[in-house]
Amino acid sequence: MTAIDAPELRRRTRELLAAHPPATTGRTDFLRARFDAGLAWVHYPAGLGGLDAPRSLQPVVDAELAAAGAPDNDPRRIGIGLGMAAPTILGFGTDEQKRRFLRPLWVGEEVWCQLFSEPGAGSDLAALGTRAVREEADGDWIVDGQKVWTSSAHVARWAILIARTDPDLPKHRGISYFICDMTDPGVEVRPLRQITGEAEFNEVFLTGVRIPDSRRLGPVGAGWKVAQTTLMNERVSIGGSRIPREGGMIGPVSRTWRERPELRTHDLHQRLLTLWVEAEVARLAGERLRQQLVAGQPGPEGSGMKLAFARLNQEISGLEVELLGEEGLLYSDWTMRRPDLVDFTGRDAGYRYLRSKGNSIEGGTSEVLLNIVAERVLGLPAEPRNDKDVAWKDLSR
Numbered sequence: 105m106t107a108i109d110a111p112e113l114r115r116r117t118r119e120l121l122a123a124h125p126p127a128t129t130g131r132t133d134f135l136r137a138r139f140d141a142g143l144a145w146v147h148y149p150a151g152l153g154g155l156d157a158p159r160s161l162q163p164v165v166d167a168e169l170a171a172a173g174a175p176d177n178d179p180r181r182i183g184i185g186l187g188m189a190a191p192t193i194l195g196f197g198t199d200e201q202k203r204r205f206l207r208p209l210w211v212g213e214e215v216w217c218q219l220f221s222e223p224g225a226g227s228d229l230a231a232l233g234t235r236a237v238r239e240e241a242d243g244d245w246i247v248d249g250q251k252v253w254t255s256s257a258h259v260a261r262w263a264i265l266i267a268r269t270d271p272d273l274p275k276h277r278g279i280s281y282f283i284c285d286m287t288d289p290g291v292e293v294r295p296l297r298q299i300t301g302e303a304e305f306n307e308v309f310l311t312g313v314r315i316p317d318s319r320r321l322g323p324v325g326a327g328w329k330v331a332q333t334t335l336m337n338e339r340v341s342i343g344g345s346r347i348p349r350e351g352g353m354i355g356p357v358s359r360t361w362r363e364r365p366e367l368r369t370h371d372l373h374q375r376l377l378t379l380w381v382e383a384e385v386a387r388l389a390g391e392r393l394r395q396q397l398v399a400g401q402p403g404p405e406g407s408g409m410k411l412a413f414a415r416l417n418q419e420i421s422g423l424e425v426e427l428l429g430e431e432g433l434l435y436s437d438w439t440m441r442r443p444d445l446v447d448f449t450g451r452d453a454g455y456r457y458l459r460s461k462g463n464s465i466e467g468g469t470s471e472v473l474l475n476i477v478a479e480r481v482l483g484l485p486a487e488p489r490n491d492k493d494v495a496w497k498d499l500s501r
Contacts, residue, residue, distance in 0.1 A: 108146070108157035110164045116155075117143060117168040126174040135177055135211040138169075144177075144210045148194065152206050177212045180445045184256060185209040185216035189264050191337045196281070196322040196330050205262070205283070217260035218338075219251040219284060219308060220331070224501060226253070227469050229266075230275045230328060231499070234310060236267035236282065238317070245269075245282065245320070247290075247313040253466065257293045257306040258442050260286045264334060265315075266327045271497040278496055279327035283319040290314075299458045301438035304446060336406055338467050347387060353417050353456060354383040356449060357424040367427050376427075379420050386412045407473040408481065414463035414470055417448075421457040428453055 124137045138144055139153045143165045148154025169176075179186055186209070193205055208214040225232040234249025247267055257263070263284040270278035284291070290313040295303035322330040350358050361368065361376055386409070393409055425432035435454040448456055464470040478484040491499055 108155050108161070110161055113143070113146065113155075113157065113161055113164045114168055116141060117165050121169070121172050121174065126172055131175045132211060132213065134175060136207070138174075139207050139210055143169075145190075148206075152194070152202055153210055177210060180447075182209070182212045182215055183445075184218055184260075185214070185262075188218060188334045188338045189216045189262070192264060192281075192321060192330060192334045193283075195333050198318075201283070201319075201321070209262075214261040215256055215259050217254050217257045217263045217286070218334070219254060219257075219263045219265040219310075220334075221253045222250060223252050227472050229331075230279065231496075231501070232266060232268060232279070233501075234265075234267045235271075236269050236280060236315070238269070243317045245280075245315045245317065247282070247284070247310045247315055249310050251308040251310070252305075253296070254293075254306045254308050255304060255446075255466075256444070257286065257308050258295065258303075259444055262286060263308075264321075266331050268496065269324055269327075272495050273325070274493055275491065275496045275499065276328045277325060279331070280324050281321045281327035281330040282315050283321065284310075284313065284315055285319075288313055288315075295440075295442055297440060299461065300455055301440060303440065303442045335468065347390075349384065349387065350380075351387070352383065353420040353424075353448060353460070354380055356453070356456070357420055357427060360424065360427060367429065372423070372427055375423055379416065379423060382412075383416055383420070386416060407468065407476040410467055411470055411473050411477070414460075417456075417460040417463045421453070421460045424453045425457045432457075 120138060120141045120143060124134050126134060129137070135144075142150055142153065142155035144153035146155050146157040146162050146165060147159035148156075150156055177186075190206060190209055193201055193209075197205070205214075209216060219234075220229060220232075222232050222234060232249075234247065234251065236245040236247045238245050245267075247265070249267065251265075254263075263286055265282045265284040266279050267282065268278055269280040272278065286293070290311040292309040292311070293306050294309070296305040296307055297303045298305060357376065358380065361373075389412070390409055393406065432453050434452070435458075436452050446459065448459065451459075468476075475487065479486050
């Protein structure tokens, strides 16, 4: 078998481009062909969009395709599928589940959402109360409960879902993990309007939703272990995404500084320089984190990256509003709409300032992530717990 190195990947990418010229091939057809050629995510197994190649070689493929003007799969729109559902399915799914879900997920034909948080179980996710009861007749699961802060639920076909399957066990041990069809009867999605005026989040009500046991990921009762894979990948995808220098939130404020010299003051200059350096440090730390991923699964370091992401976004957006003065108080559009994705850099400063307030909540609150860093990275003693061996049904709520 030919070794999968950079020259081999270039050869295969050029073969793909020759067989499916981007200028004359439909976007979906091209993406399907790319997946089938193993050039979607090269570190995935052969037959599942990859070639069992090192993760570090993916940029070789991406550069060749970008130079040829090939379409991408719009990763911002399908980020939950790519960053959370896919690695979980790869790690815990059956062969049939991998074949069924990974291709349309990567191509973007099916959008995914995440049914984890609940009104009474956000930071303490393991305290969730959504129930899944197994029917004796056919083995299907009947799910009832409520989820909240669900991005993309209004456009999603599938959801990754955790539910309580045994209330007699302690809260971390009585949970199972499922794939939920968002078009099934009993699934109701309602918008949650945010401070930005939009409703990119939703609350989801599950009433008698039937999920076949064939859409369970991992063993019954092992849902918390499966969910940890999802959560670690989520924090890496939020805080450690690849961006160029002056990418992300530091970009717009840096451009404003260069183009509007009349707005400058000495104090703002010092603050901008400090945040620019911190943003660059975070970007390089993200590169290092991605290099570590080549050797294995994401660890708790992703929580530190997500912490930095939230703090920097909030401080940078605050500086931008202050730099703009009266202009920073303006807000372009408060129309209630339900967007397909979050666009930080394509909107105005007011939007960035308001939307960044959610960065320290979504994807794990900063308080929870500080605990993870303290205990799992720094090795500090764990916080005392009085619910470790108590059945979930006996916990006070």
